[in-house]
Amino acid sequence: MLPLLHIHHIAIICSDYVRSKQFYTEVLGLRVIREVYRAERQSWKLDLALGGQYVIELFSFPTPPARLSHPEAAGLRHLAFAVSDIDATVRHLTTRGVAAEPVRTDELTGRRFTFIQDPDGLPLEFYEG
Known part of the structure; x- marks a missing residue:
């Protein structure tokens, strides 16, 4: 059996970094651990914690493609x-x-x-x- 310990984090790519950062921090109350701008990728990476646990990586990219997000679509529900x-x-x-x-x-x-x-x-x- 593979010795998995726990889920380390969930990565989310957003279309509007400022709006999503505000939502995840101010509405949901997740705490910012680290925020980095990666100039070579024109991308922000925001590490967020829930309580004391690192849970979400929020990424931005210049033009991410749309993805189906309905709860019944194949993939992440x-x-x-x-x-x-x-x-x-x-x-x-x-x-x-x-x-x-x-x-x-x-x-x-x-x-x-x-x-x-x-x-x-x-x-x-x-x-x-």
């Missing part, structure tokens, strides 16, 4: 964040102008969840519990 209170999470998002889907209940676990989209349409889930 969505990113999910655990939250302790789904109602408080929805209120927080709403006050920052982010629309959440209606809260649903997972029929297998009985836990409540909702989805939003990041500035590029990447589905993000908030899962209570």
Whole structure:
């Protein structure tokens, strides 16, 4: 068996670096670890943490191609964040102008969840519990 330890990070390419940086830091509250501009690639790389754990690399490139982001498209379905209170999470998002889907209940676990989209349409889930 391959001795995997845990997921190290998730890489996201955004179309508007300033807008996505604001979303992930100010709306979601992720903490900036390091921000680097790579001139040779005309690309920003922003390392973000959740709590004390490095979780997301946010990249910008001059003209990234569009990608399907619907939850049922082949490939990455969505990113999910655990939250302790789904109602408080929805209120927080709403006050920052982010629309959440209606809260649903997972029929297998009985836990409540909702989805939003990041500035590029990447589905993000908030899962209570």
